Amino acid sequence: MTTDFSALATAGVQTLQPYQPGKPEDELQRELGLTDIVKLASNENPLGPSEKALAAIADASQNLGRYPDGSGFQLKATLADLHNVAPAQITLGNGSNDVLDLVARAFLGPGREAIFSEHAFAVYPIATAAVGATACVAKADNYGHDLDAMAQLITDKTSVIFIANPNNPTGTWLSKGELKAFLKLVPSHVIVVLDEAYYEYVEQENYPNGLKLAKRYDNVIVTRTFSKIHGLAGLRIGYGISHPEVADMLNRVRQPFNCNSVALAAAQAAVLDEEHVVRSRELNSAGLAQVRRGLQSLNRPFIDSVGNFLCVHVGDAALVYQKLLEKGVITRPVAGYGMPEYLRVTIGLESENQRFLDALEAVLSE
Ligand SMILES: Cc1ncc(COP(=O)(O)O)c(C=O)c1O
Structure with a gap:
Protein backbone atom coordinates (compact mmCIF):
# COMPACT_ATOMS: atom_id res chain seq x y z
CA MET A 1 0.00 0.00 0.00
CA THR A 2 1.37 3.45 -0.85
CA THR A 3 1.36 6.14 1.78
CA ASP A 4 -0.45 9.45 1.19
CA PHE A 5 2.20 11.72 2.64
CA SER A 6 0.13 14.81 2.07
CA ALA A 7 -2.44 13.39 4.50
CA LEU A 8 0.36 13.04 7.07
CA ALA A 9 1.19 16.75 6.93
CA THR A 10 -0.57 19.15 9.27
CA ALA A 11 -3.83 20.71 8.03
CA GLY A 12 -2.11 24.06 7.48
CA VAL A 13 0.71 22.58 5.42
CA GLN A 14 -1.79 20.65 3.29
CA THR A 15 -3.38 23.95 2.20
CA LEU A 16 -0.08 25.69 1.46
CA GLN A 17 0.90 26.96 -1.96
CA PRO A 18 4.71 27.07 -2.06
CA TYR A 19 6.40 30.44 -2.67
CA GLN A 20 7.14 31.01 -6.36
CA PRO A 21 10.52 32.68 -6.73
CA GLY A 22 11.64 34.64 -9.80
CA LYS A 23 13.09 32.43 -12.51
CA PRO A 24 16.87 32.12 -12.15
CA GLU A 25 18.97 33.07 -15.20
CA ASP A 26 20.58 29.60 -15.31
CA GLU A 27 17.17 27.99 -15.60
CA LEU A 28 16.19 30.14 -18.57
CA GLN A 29 19.56 29.41 -20.14
CA ARG A 30 18.95 25.65 -19.74
CA GLU A 31 15.37 25.85 -21.00
CA LEU A 32 15.74 28.13 -24.02
CA GLY A 33 19.50 28.03 -24.65
CA LEU A 34 19.69 31.84 -24.30
CA THR A 35 22.85 33.50 -23.07
CA ASP A 36 22.04 37.21 -23.18
CA ILE A 37 19.62 37.35 -20.28
CA VAL A 38 18.35 40.23 -18.15
CA LYS A 39 16.82 39.22 -14.82
CA LEU A 40 14.38 41.78 -13.48
CA ALA A 41 12.37 39.34 -11.40
CA SER A 42 13.41 39.40 -7.75
CA ASN A 43 13.82 43.04 -6.70
CA GLU A 44 17.58 42.69 -6.34
CA ASN A 45 20.04 45.58 -6.46
CA PRO A 46 21.55 45.65 -9.98
CA LEU A 47 24.79 47.05 -8.49
CA GLY A 48 25.14 44.06 -6.16
CA PRO A 49 26.99 44.46 -2.86
CA SER A 50 29.38 47.31 -2.04
CA GLU A 51 33.14 46.89 -2.39
CA ASP A 273 28.57 51.89 3.69
CA GLU A 274 26.12 54.77 3.30
CA GLU A 275 27.73 55.79 0.02
CA HIS A 276 26.67 52.53 -1.63
CA VAL A 277 23.15 52.93 -0.29
CA VAL A 278 22.91 56.46 -1.68
CA ARG A 279 24.31 55.38 -5.08
CA SER A 280 21.85 52.49 -5.22
CA ARG A 281 18.89 54.71 -4.28
CA GLU A 282 19.83 57.30 -6.89
CA LEU A 283 20.18 54.64 -9.57
CA ASN A 284 16.80 53.25 -8.64
CA SER A 285 15.16 56.65 -8.66
CA ALA A 286 16.47 57.38 -12.16
CA GLY A 287 15.51 53.87 -13.30
CA LEU A 288 11.96 54.20 -11.94
CA ALA A 289 11.59 57.48 -13.83
CA GLN A 290 12.94 55.83 -17.00
CA VAL A 291 10.56 52.87 -16.74
CA ARG A 292 7.58 55.12 -15.93
CA ARG A 293 8.33 57.29 -18.97
CA GLY A 294 8.81 54.24 -21.18
CA LEU A 295 5.53 52.68 -20.07
CA GLN A 296 3.69 55.96 -20.55
CA SER A 297 4.97 56.21 -24.10
CA LEU A 298 3.79 52.62 -24.69
CA ASN A 299 0.41 53.56 -23.21
CA ARG A 300 0.72 50.84 -20.58
CA PRO A 301 -0.99 51.54 -17.27
CA PHE A 302 1.07 50.73 -14.17
CA ILE A 303 0.72 50.90 -10.40
CA ASP A 304 3.01 53.65 -9.24
CA SER A 305 5.66 52.34 -6.88
CA VAL A 306 8.08 53.71 -4.32
CA GLY A 307 10.20 50.53 -4.26
CA ASN A 308 12.73 49.11 -6.73
CA PHE A 309 10.03 47.45 -8.83
CA LEU A 310 6.78 48.27 -10.53
CA CYS A 311 3.67 46.38 -11.69
CA VAL A 312 2.61 47.00 -15.26
CA HIS A 313 -0.75 46.08 -16.76
CA VAL A 314 -0.17 43.88 -19.80
CA GLY A 315 -3.46 41.97 -20.20
CA ASP A 316 -2.65 38.29 -20.62
CA ALA A 317 0.36 38.42 -18.30
CA ALA A 318 1.18 34.70 -18.55
CA LEU A 319 1.55 35.04 -22.32
CA VAL A 320 3.50 38.30 -22.20
CA TYR A 321 5.77 36.84 -19.51
CA GLN A 322 6.54 33.86 -21.74
CA LYS A 323 7.22 36.03 -24.78
CA LEU A 324 9.53 38.27 -22.75
CA LEU A 325 11.39 35.16 -21.59
CA GLU A 326 11.92 34.20 -25.21
CA LYS A 327 13.58 37.60 -25.66
CA GLY A 328 15.82 36.93 -22.66
CA VAL A 329 13.96 39.24 -20.25
CA ILE A 330 12.83 37.69 -16.96
CA THR A 331 10.01 39.53 -15.18
CA ARG A 332 7.69 38.25 -12.47
CA PRO A 333 4.11 37.10 -13.02
CA VAL A 334 1.90 38.08 -10.09
CA ALA A 335 -1.22 35.99 -10.77
CA GLY A 336 -0.55 34.28 -7.44
CA TYR A 337 -1.12 37.68 -5.82
CA GLY A 338 -4.54 37.98 -7.46
CA MET A 339 -3.15 40.17 -10.26
CA PRO A 340 -3.30 38.00 -13.41
CA GLU A 341 -3.13 40.96 -15.80
CA TYR A 342 0.05 42.44 -14.35
CA LEU A 343 3.75 41.70 -14.53
CA ARG A 344 6.16 42.99 -11.91
CA VAL A 345 9.43 44.31 -13.22
CA THR A 346 12.44 45.10 -11.03
CA ILE A 347 14.28 48.34 -11.75
CA GLY A 348 17.70 47.43 -13.12
CA LEU A 349 20.59 49.25 -14.76
CA GLU A 350 19.63 51.82 -17.41
CA SER A 351 20.51 49.36 -20.21
CA GLU A 352 18.49 46.57 -18.56
CA ASN A 353 15.45 48.82 -18.15
CA GLN A 354 15.70 49.79 -21.80
CA ARG A 355 16.01 46.17 -22.81
CA PHE A 356 12.80 45.43 -20.91
CA LEU A 357 10.96 48.38 -22.46
CA ASP A 358 12.10 47.45 -25.99
CA ALA A 359 11.16 43.79 -25.47
CA LEU A 360 7.77 44.75 -24.06
CA GLU A 361 7.09 47.07 -27.00
CA ALA A 362 8.01 44.28 -29.43
CA VAL A 363 5.90 41.68 -27.62
CA LEU A 364 2.84 43.95 -27.38
CA SER A 365 2.97 44.82 -31.05
CA GLU A 366 3.22 41.18 -32.21
C1 LIG B 1 7.93 42.87 1.34
C2 LIG B 1 9.03 41.88 1.52
N1 LIG B 1 9.34 41.48 2.75
C3 LIG B 1 10.30 40.59 2.99
C4 LIG B 1 11.02 40.04 1.95
C5 LIG B 1 12.02 39.00 2.29
O1 LIG B 1 13.28 39.31 1.86
P1 LIG B 1 14.56 38.62 2.49
O2 LIG B 1 14.15 37.34 3.13
O3 LIG B 1 15.45 38.41 1.35
O4 LIG B 1 15.07 39.59 3.51
C6 LIG B 1 10.76 40.42 0.64
C7 LIG B 1 11.49 39.81 -0.47
O5 LIG B 1 11.19 39.95 -1.62
C8 LIG B 1 9.73 41.37 0.42
O6 LIG B 1 9.42 41.75 -0.81
Whole structure:
Protein backbone atom coordinates (compact mmCIF):
# COMPACT_ATOMS: atom_id res chain seq x y z
CA MET A 1 0.00 0.00 0.00
CA THR A 2 1.37 3.45 -0.85
CA THR A 3 1.36 6.14 1.78
CA ASP A 4 -0.45 9.45 1.19
CA PHE A 5 2.20 11.72 2.64
CA SER A 6 0.13 14.81 2.07
CA ALA A 7 -2.44 13.39 4.50
CA LEU A 8 0.36 13.04 7.07
CA ALA A 9 1.19 16.75 6.93
CA THR A 10 -0.57 19.15 9.27
CA ALA A 11 -3.83 20.71 8.03
CA GLY A 12 -2.11 24.06 7.48
CA VAL A 13 0.71 22.58 5.42
CA GLN A 14 -1.79 20.65 3.29
CA THR A 15 -3.38 23.95 2.20
CA LEU A 16 -0.08 25.69 1.46
CA GLN A 17 0.90 26.96 -1.96
CA PRO A 18 4.71 27.07 -2.06
CA TYR A 19 6.40 30.44 -2.67
CA GLN A 20 7.14 31.01 -6.36
CA PRO A 21 10.52 32.68 -6.73
CA GLY A 22 11.64 34.64 -9.80
CA LYS A 23 13.09 32.43 -12.51
CA PRO A 24 16.87 32.12 -12.15
CA GLU A 25 18.97 33.07 -15.20
CA ASP A 26 20.58 29.60 -15.31
CA GLU A 27 17.17 27.99 -15.60
CA LEU A 28 16.19 30.14 -18.57
CA GLN A 29 19.56 29.41 -20.14
CA ARG A 30 18.95 25.65 -19.74
CA GLU A 31 15.37 25.85 -21.00
CA LEU A 32 15.74 28.13 -24.02
CA GLY A 33 19.50 28.03 -24.65
CA LEU A 34 19.69 31.84 -24.30
CA THR A 35 22.85 33.50 -23.07
CA ASP A 36 22.04 37.21 -23.18
CA ILE A 37 19.62 37.35 -20.28
CA VAL A 38 18.35 40.23 -18.15
CA LYS A 39 16.82 39.22 -14.82
CA LEU A 40 14.38 41.78 -13.48
CA ALA A 41 12.37 39.34 -11.40
CA SER A 42 13.41 39.40 -7.75
CA ASN A 43 13.82 43.04 -6.70
CA GLU A 44 17.58 42.69 -6.34
CA ASN A 45 20.04 45.58 -6.46
CA PRO A 46 21.55 45.65 -9.98
CA LEU A 47 24.79 47.05 -8.49
CA GLY A 48 25.14 44.06 -6.16
CA PRO A 49 26.99 44.46 -2.86
CA SER A 50 29.38 47.31 -2.04
CA GLU A 51 33.14 46.89 -2.39
CA LYS A 52 33.40 47.01 1.39
CA ALA A 53 30.92 44.16 1.78
CA LEU A 54 32.83 42.13 -0.83
CA ALA A 55 36.07 42.68 1.09
CA ALA A 56 34.38 41.56 4.30
CA ILE A 57 33.09 38.45 2.51
CA ALA A 58 36.60 37.57 1.31
CA ASP A 59 37.93 38.04 4.79
CA ALA A 60 35.20 36.01 6.52
CA SER A 61 35.65 33.22 3.95
CA GLN A 62 39.05 32.48 5.52
CA ASN A 63 37.40 31.04 8.60
CA LEU A 64 34.61 28.80 7.36
CA GLY A 65 35.59 25.84 9.52
CA ARG A 66 34.15 27.58 12.56
CA TYR A 67 30.51 28.01 13.50
CA PRO A 68 29.30 31.60 13.25
CA ASP A 69 28.70 33.70 16.34
CA GLY A 70 25.18 32.44 17.12
CA SER A 71 24.34 35.64 18.96
CA GLY A 72 25.45 37.89 16.09
CA PHE A 73 27.07 40.10 18.72
CA GLN A 74 28.96 42.46 16.43
CA LEU A 75 26.26 43.01 13.86
CA LYS A 76 23.68 43.57 16.59
CA ALA A 77 25.98 46.09 18.27
CA THR A 78 26.43 47.96 14.99
CA LEU A 79 22.71 47.96 14.21
CA ALA A 80 21.86 48.99 17.76
CA ASP A 81 24.23 51.93 17.49
CA LEU A 82 22.89 52.93 14.10
CA HIS A 83 19.23 52.74 15.07
CA ASN A 84 19.61 53.91 18.65
CA VAL A 85 18.09 50.76 20.17
CA ALA A 86 19.45 48.12 22.56
CA PRO A 87 21.07 44.99 21.08
CA ALA A 88 18.46 42.96 23.01
CA GLN A 89 15.79 44.47 20.76
CA ILE A 90 17.32 42.97 17.62
CA THR A 91 16.56 39.57 16.10
CA LEU A 92 18.81 38.50 13.25
CA GLY A 93 17.36 36.29 10.54
CA ASN A 94 18.34 34.22 7.54
CA GLY A 95 16.81 36.96 5.42
CA SER A 96 13.98 39.04 6.87
CA ASN A 97 11.79 36.18 5.66
CA ASP A 98 13.21 34.14 8.52
CA VAL A 99 12.14 36.82 11.01
CA LEU A 100 8.60 36.79 9.55
CA ASP A 101 8.58 33.05 10.05
CA LEU A 102 9.85 33.39 13.64
CA VAL A 103 6.99 35.80 14.34
CA ALA A 104 4.49 33.24 13.04
CA ARG A 105 6.06 30.43 15.05
CA ALA A 106 6.21 32.47 18.25
CA PHE A 107 2.87 34.26 18.09
CA LEU A 108 0.58 32.31 15.75
CA GLY A 109 -0.84 28.79 15.83
CA PRO A 110 -4.15 26.92 15.60
CA GLY A 111 -7.06 29.01 16.84
CA ARG A 112 -5.17 32.27 16.27
CA GLU A 113 -5.64 34.75 13.44
CA ALA A 114 -3.28 36.80 11.29
CA ILE A 115 -4.47 39.81 9.32
CA PHE A 116 -2.89 41.01 6.09
CA SER A 117 -3.99 42.71 2.90
CA GLU A 118 -5.06 41.34 -0.42
CA HIS A 119 -2.04 41.54 -2.82
CA ALA A 120 0.37 41.61 0.17
CA PHE A 121 3.74 39.86 0.25
CA ALA A 122 3.32 36.11 -0.35
CA VAL A 123 5.23 35.00 2.72
CA TYR A 124 2.47 36.20 5.10
CA PRO A 125 -0.09 33.59 4.02
CA ILE A 126 2.60 30.91 3.90
CA ALA A 127 3.97 31.62 7.38
CA THR A 128 0.42 31.81 8.74
CA ALA A 129 -0.78 28.54 7.19
CA ALA A 130 2.44 26.71 8.09
CA VAL A 131 1.68 27.06 11.80
CA GLY A 132 -2.02 26.27 11.45
CA ALA A 133 -3.27 29.80 12.08
CA THR A 134 -6.17 31.42 10.23
CA ALA A 135 -5.51 34.07 7.59
CA CYS A 136 -7.88 37.04 7.58
CA VAL A 137 -7.38 38.90 4.33
CA ALA A 138 -8.55 42.51 4.02
CA LYS A 139 -9.69 43.81 0.62
CA ALA A 140 -7.16 46.17 -0.86
CA ASP A 141 -7.93 49.76 -1.78
CA ASN A 142 -6.69 50.46 -5.29
CA TYR A 143 -4.00 47.75 -4.77
CA GLY A 144 -2.76 49.34 -1.53
CA HIS A 145 -3.39 48.28 2.07
CA ASP A 146 -6.77 49.50 3.33
CA LEU A 147 -6.02 50.02 7.01
CA ASP A 148 -9.69 50.60 7.90
CA ALA A 149 -10.61 47.27 6.34
CA MET A 150 -7.71 45.64 8.20
CA ALA A 151 -8.77 47.19 11.53
CA GLN A 152 -12.28 45.85 11.03
CA LEU A 153 -10.92 42.30 10.90
CA ILE A 154 -9.41 42.50 14.39
CA THR A 155 -11.03 40.02 16.78
CA ASP A 156 -10.01 38.63 20.16
CA LYS A 157 -8.28 35.83 18.22
CA THR A 158 -6.06 38.22 16.26
CA SER A 159 -2.43 37.69 17.22
CA VAL A 160 -0.44 39.21 14.35
CA ILE A 161 -1.01 41.88 11.68
CA PHE A 162 1.43 41.96 8.78
CA ILE A 163 1.91 45.28 6.99
CA ALA A 164 4.39 45.73 4.14
CA ASN A 165 5.40 49.36 3.72
CA PRO A 166 5.99 49.64 0.86
CA ASN A 167 4.21 46.52 -0.26
CA ASN A 168 5.63 43.97 -2.67
CA PRO A 169 4.45 43.43 -5.44
CA THR A 170 2.24 46.55 -5.66
CA GLY A 171 4.83 49.14 -4.56
CA THR A 172 2.09 51.01 -2.67
CA TRP A 173 2.91 52.72 0.62
CA LEU A 174 1.33 54.08 3.79
CA SER A 175 1.98 57.54 5.19
CA LYS A 176 3.02 58.42 8.73
CA GLY A 177 -0.46 59.73 9.52
CA GLU A 178 -2.23 56.64 8.20
CA LEU A 179 -0.03 54.24 10.17
CA LYS A 180 -0.18 56.26 13.38
CA ALA A 181 -3.97 56.39 13.25
CA PHE A 182 -4.09 52.63 12.64
CA LEU A 183 -1.71 51.73 15.47
CA LYS A 184 -3.89 53.68 17.89
CA LEU A 185 -6.75 51.31 17.04
CA VAL A 186 -4.79 48.07 17.44
CA PRO A 187 -5.07 46.44 20.88
CA SER A 188 -1.72 46.05 22.64
CA HIS A 189 -1.97 42.23 22.64
CA VAL A 190 -1.76 42.16 18.84
CA ILE A 191 1.72 42.07 17.32
CA VAL A 192 2.04 44.41 14.32
CA VAL A 193 4.82 43.57 11.87
CA LEU A 194 5.96 46.56 9.84
CA ASP A 195 7.83 44.92 6.99
CA GLU A 196 10.25 47.53 5.67
CA ALA A 197 12.25 45.44 3.19
CA TYR A 198 12.33 48.40 0.77
CA TYR A 199 12.62 51.14 3.39
CA GLU A 200 15.85 52.63 2.05
CA TYR A 201 14.41 53.19 -1.42
CA VAL A 202 11.49 55.35 -0.37
CA GLU A 203 11.96 59.08 -0.90
CA GLN A 204 8.48 60.38 -0.03
CA GLU A 205 8.50 63.01 2.67
CA ASN A 206 5.72 61.63 4.84
CA TYR A 207 6.88 58.01 4.62
CA PRO A 208 7.19 56.80 8.21
CA ASN A 209 10.27 55.29 9.84
CA GLY A 210 8.79 52.21 11.51
CA LEU A 211 11.49 52.33 14.19
CA LYS A 212 10.00 55.56 15.54
CA LEU A 213 6.60 53.87 15.71
CA ALA A 214 8.17 50.84 17.43
CA LYS A 215 9.54 53.18 20.11
CA ARG A 216 6.01 54.43 20.79
CA TYR A 217 4.19 51.08 20.44
CA ASP A 218 5.65 48.04 22.23
CA ASN A 219 3.64 45.65 20.06
CA VAL A 220 5.35 46.76 16.81
CA ILE A 221 8.12 44.72 15.18
CA VAL A 222 9.99 46.35 12.31
CA THR A 223 11.71 44.04 9.83
CA ARG A 224 14.48 45.15 7.48
CA THR A 225 16.76 43.28 5.09
CA PHE A 226 20.19 43.26 3.50
CA SER A 227 18.74 41.60 0.37
CA LYS A 228 17.49 44.72 -1.35
CA ILE A 229 19.40 48.01 -1.31
CA HIS A 230 22.47 46.39 0.28
CA GLY A 231 22.66 43.88 -2.58
CA LEU A 232 23.20 40.79 -0.41
CA ALA A 233 20.15 38.70 -1.39
CA GLY A 234 22.29 35.62 -2.01
CA LEU A 235 23.73 35.61 1.50
CA ARG A 236 20.35 35.67 3.27
CA ILE A 237 20.42 38.12 6.14
CA GLY A 238 17.85 40.46 7.64
CA TYR A 239 16.65 41.56 11.05
CA GLY A 240 13.77 42.57 13.25
CA ILE A 241 13.66 45.34 15.85
CA SER A 242 11.11 45.09 18.61
CA HIS A 243 10.52 45.34 22.33
CA PRO A 244 13.22 43.17 24.03
CA GLU A 245 10.59 40.77 25.41
CA VAL A 246 9.22 40.23 21.91
CA ALA A 247 12.77 39.66 20.67
CA ASP A 248 13.22 37.15 23.50
CA MET A 249 10.19 35.19 22.24
CA LEU A 250 11.55 35.19 18.69
CA ASN A 251 14.94 34.08 19.94
CA ARG A 252 13.38 31.03 21.60
CA VAL A 253 12.27 29.61 18.25
CA ARG A 254 15.32 30.73 16.27
CA GLN A 255 17.77 28.12 15.01
CA PRO A 256 21.02 28.49 16.97
CA PHE A 257 23.08 29.44 13.89
CA ASN A 258 20.46 30.90 11.57
CA CYS A 259 22.84 33.54 10.17
CA ASN A 260 26.09 32.37 8.61
CA SER A 261 29.43 33.97 9.35
CA VAL A 262 29.96 35.38 5.85
CA ALA A 263 26.53 37.02 5.88
CA LEU A 264 27.14 38.50 9.34
CA ALA A 265 30.44 40.02 8.23
CA ALA A 266 29.05 41.30 4.92
CA ALA A 267 26.02 42.87 6.60
CA GLN A 268 28.25 44.58 9.13
CA ALA A 269 30.26 46.22 6.33
CA ALA A 270 27.22 46.94 4.17
CA VAL A 271 25.21 48.74 6.79
CA LEU A 272 28.07 51.15 7.40
CA ASP A 273 28.57 51.89 3.69
CA GLU A 274 26.12 54.77 3.30
CA GLU A 275 27.73 55.79 0.02
CA HIS A 276 26.67 52.53 -1.63
CA VAL A 277 23.15 52.93 -0.29
CA VAL A 278 22.91 56.46 -1.68
CA ARG A 279 24.31 55.38 -5.08
CA SER A 280 21.85 52.49 -5.22
CA ARG A 281 18.89 54.71 -4.28
CA GLU A 282 19.83 57.30 -6.89
CA LEU A 283 20.18 54.64 -9.57
CA ASN A 284 16.80 53.25 -8.64
CA SER A 285 15.16 56.65 -8.66
CA ALA A 286 16.47 57.38 -12.16
CA GLY A 287 15.51 53.87 -13.30
CA LEU A 288 11.96 54.20 -11.94
CA ALA A 289 11.59 57.48 -13.83
CA GLN A 290 12.94 55.83 -17.00
CA VAL A 291 10.56 52.87 -16.74
CA ARG A 292 7.58 55.12 -15.93
CA ARG A 293 8.33 57.29 -18.97
CA GLY A 294 8.81 54.24 -21.18
CA LEU A 295 5.53 52.68 -20.07
CA GLN A 296 3.69 55.96 -20.55
CA SER A 297 4.97 56.21 -24.10
CA LEU A 298 3.79 52.62 -24.69
CA ASN A 299 0.41 53.56 -23.21
CA ARG A 300 0.72 50.84 -20.58
CA PRO A 301 -0.99 51.54 -17.27
CA PHE A 302 1.07 50.73 -14.17
CA ILE A 303 0.72 50.90 -10.40
CA ASP A 304 3.01 53.65 -9.24
CA SER A 305 5.66 52.34 -6.88
CA VAL A 306 8.08 53.71 -4.32
CA GLY A 307 10.20 50.53 -4.26
CA ASN A 308 12.73 49.11 -6.73
CA PHE A 309 10.03 47.45 -8.83
CA LEU A 310 6.78 48.27 -10.53
CA CYS A 311 3.67 46.38 -11.69
CA VAL A 312 2.61 47.00 -15.26
CA HIS A 313 -0.75 46.08 -16.76
CA VAL A 314 -0.17 43.88 -19.80
CA GLY A 315 -3.46 41.97 -20.20
CA ASP A 316 -2.65 38.29 -20.62
CA ALA A 317 0.36 38.42 -18.30
CA ALA A 318 1.18 34.70 -18.55
CA LEU A 319 1.55 35.04 -22.32
CA VAL A 320 3.50 38.30 -22.20
CA TYR A 321 5.77 36.84 -19.51
CA GLN A 322 6.54 33.86 -21.74
CA LYS A 323 7.22 36.03 -24.78
CA LEU A 324 9.53 38.27 -22.75
CA LEU A 325 11.39 35.16 -21.59
CA GLU A 326 11.92 34.20 -25.21
CA LYS A 327 13.58 37.60 -25.66
CA GLY A 328 15.82 36.93 -22.66
CA VAL A 329 13.96 39.24 -20.25
CA ILE A 330 12.83 37.69 -16.96
CA THR A 331 10.01 39.53 -15.18
CA ARG A 332 7.69 38.25 -12.47
CA PRO A 333 4.11 37.10 -13.02
CA VAL A 334 1.90 38.08 -10.09
CA ALA A 335 -1.22 35.99 -10.77
CA GLY A 336 -0.55 34.28 -7.44
CA TYR A 337 -1.12 37.68 -5.82
CA GLY A 338 -4.54 37.98 -7.46
CA MET A 339 -3.15 40.17 -10.26
CA PRO A 340 -3.30 38.00 -13.41
CA GLU A 341 -3.13 40.96 -15.80
CA TYR A 342 0.05 42.44 -14.35
CA LEU A 343 3.75 41.70 -14.53
CA ARG A 344 6.16 42.99 -11.91
CA VAL A 345 9.43 44.31 -13.22
CA THR A 346 12.44 45.10 -11.03
CA ILE A 347 14.28 48.34 -11.75
CA GLY A 348 17.70 47.43 -13.12
CA LEU A 349 20.59 49.25 -14.76
CA GLU A 350 19.63 51.82 -17.41
CA SER A 351 20.51 49.36 -20.21
CA GLU A 352 18.49 46.57 -18.56
CA ASN A 353 15.45 48.82 -18.15
CA GLN A 354 15.70 49.79 -21.80
CA ARG A 355 16.01 46.17 -22.81
CA PHE A 356 12.80 45.43 -20.91
CA LEU A 357 10.96 48.38 -22.46
CA ASP A 358 12.10 47.45 -25.99
CA ALA A 359 11.16 43.79 -25.47
CA LEU A 360 7.77 44.75 -24.06
CA GLU A 361 7.09 47.07 -27.00
CA ALA A 362 8.01 44.28 -29.43
CA VAL A 363 5.90 41.68 -27.62
CA LEU A 364 2.84 43.95 -27.38
CA SER A 365 2.97 44.82 -31.05
CA GLU A 366 3.22 41.18 -32.21
C1 LIG B 1 7.93 42.87 1.34
C2 LIG B 1 9.03 41.88 1.52
N1 LIG B 1 9.34 41.48 2.75
C3 LIG B 1 10.30 40.59 2.99
C4 LIG B 1 11.02 40.04 1.95
C5 LIG B 1 12.02 39.00 2.29
O1 LIG B 1 13.28 39.31 1.86
P1 LIG B 1 14.56 38.62 2.49
O2 LIG B 1 14.15 37.34 3.13
O3 LIG B 1 15.45 38.41 1.35
O4 LIG B 1 15.07 39.59 3.51
C6 LIG B 1 10.76 40.42 0.64
C7 LIG B 1 11.49 39.81 -0.47
O5 LIG B 1 11.19 39.95 -1.62
C8 LIG B 1 9.73 41.37 0.42
O6 LIG B 1 9.42 41.75 -0.81
